[in-house]
Amino acid sequence: MAARALLEEEGEEALTMRSLAERLGIKAPSLYKHVSGRQEIETLLAAEALTEMGETLANESGLEAMGRAYRTWALDNPALYRVATTRPLDRENLTPGLEDAAAAPLLEALDGDRNRARAFWALAHGLVLLELDGRFPEDADLEAAWAAGLG
Amino acid sequence: MAARALLEEEGEEALTMRSLAERLGIKAPSLYKHVSGRQEIETLLAAEALTEMGETLANESGLEAMGRAYRTWALDNPALYRVATTRPLDRENLTPGLEDAAAAPLLEALDGDRNRARAFWALAHGLVLLELDGRFPEDADLEAAWAAGLG
DNA sequence: GTCTATACCCGGATAGAC
DNA sequence: GTCTATCCGGGTATAGAC
Numbered sequence: 421m422a423a424r425a426l427l428e429e430e431g432e433e434a435l436t437m438r439s440l441a442e443r444l445g446i447k448a449p450s451l452y453k454h455v456s457g458r459q460e461i462e463t464l465l466a467a468e469a470l471t472e473m474g475e476t477l478a479n480e481s482g483l484e485a486m487g488r489a490y491r492t493w494a495l496d497n498p499a500l501y502r503v504a505t506t507r508p509l510d511r512e513n514l515t516p517g518l519e520d521a522a523a524a525p526l527l528e529a530l531d532g533d534r535n536r537a538r539a540f541w542a543l544a545h546g547l548v549l550l551e552l553d554g555r556f557p558e559d560a561d562l563e564a565a566w567a568a569g570l571g
Numbered sequence: 572m573a574a575r576a577l578l579e580e581e582g583e584e585a586l587t588m589r590s591l592a593e594r595l596g597i598k599a600p601s602l603y604k605h606v607s608g609r610q611e612i613e614t615l616l617a618a619e620a621l622t623e624m625g626e627t628l629a630n631e632s633g634l635e636a637m638g639r640a641y642r643t644w645a646l647d648n649p650a651l652y653r654v655a656t657t658r659p660l661d662r663e664n665l666t667p668g669l670e671d672a673a674a675a676p677l678l679e680a681l682d683g684d685r686n687r688a689r690a691f692w693a694l695a696h697g698l699v700l701l702e703l704d705g706r707f708p709e710d711a712d713l714e715a716a717w718a719a720g721l722g
Numbered sequence: 723g724t725c726t727a728t729a730c731c732c733g734g735a736t737a738g739a740c
Numbered sequence: 741g742t743c744t745a746t747c748c749g750g751g752t753a754t755a756g757a758c
């Protein structure tokens with residue numbers, strides 16, 4: 421989708437109906453013939469991101485590898501990561517099962533322990549967001565922080 | 572500060588120069604005689620939040636108790652929590668040492684292990700944000716997730 | 723499906739009078 | 741330290757012609 425490229429090239433706030441239209445070579449009002457509004461675009465983006473993140477984790481074995489893959493994906497797609505994870509999900513307009521499918525690889529790696537899966541997700545989410553927001557000192561050894569959290 | 576009450580009563584987006592002025596019974600342009608702009612207000616709020624969070628953790632012993640206290644503070648001050656933690660810190664305009672002071676109690680509880688302290692913070696931050704954003708299922712046992720992460 | 727025109731709302735910030 | 745008047749920018753979305 422064009423929205424994704426716009427998001428990553430110009431940042432989260434640049435995703436507006438006007439700039440998206442401009443990128444597509446049309447005028448903003450024309451967008452409403454294709455989507456119902458901004459919310460729908462964000463839901464589509466979140467779905468795409470969740471699917472990709474699930475696939476990424478499915479390719480790894482072991483918590484350490486999954487953590488590394490999670491971080492890499494997020495740092496490679498920071499704006500999309502935020503759109504997909506830092507706001508309430510519009511579950512009513514999301515393909516049923518998509519959210520669970522994205523979480524499945526991790527849950528399997530943890531033998532179905534949902535509490536540990538939630539804790540792992542939160543740890544990874546927190547580490548990624550704090551890194552993206554520049555909250556750690558410049559000289560912080562983030563690999564070591566990940567290792568400390570997973571150990 | 573009046574900004575804090577506004578934030579918690581009406582949400583993060585309600586913190587505008589106009590609405591803050593209205594709450595103070597003056598007009599928006601008058602605010603600029605007291606602060607340089609919106610950024611300064613956010614920095615003051617972040618400083619207040621960090622101080623309080625540090626004090627809150629200083630009153631607890633043990634990681635479990637600190638986790639509980641962290642969560643409680645964040646859920647009691649969700650909008651302020653976000654202002655203070657989900658954006659880059661304007662360190663140049665923050666009292667020197669304030670950031671370190673807020674982190675000190677946790678660092679001490681972990682015998683100065685910065686990596687474990689960063690992992691703990693990230694875990695707590697992730698759990699809080701995912702909870703605030705409604706990302707966990709309604710029936711999720713979040714106490715158990717916290718316990719799983721700290722165990 | 724695209725356009726133009728437009729309505730409507732919001733925001734941060736400044737100038738200059740009092 | 742407050743006001744009024746204003747500038748300038750931004751956003752979502754609709755109506756109606758083509």
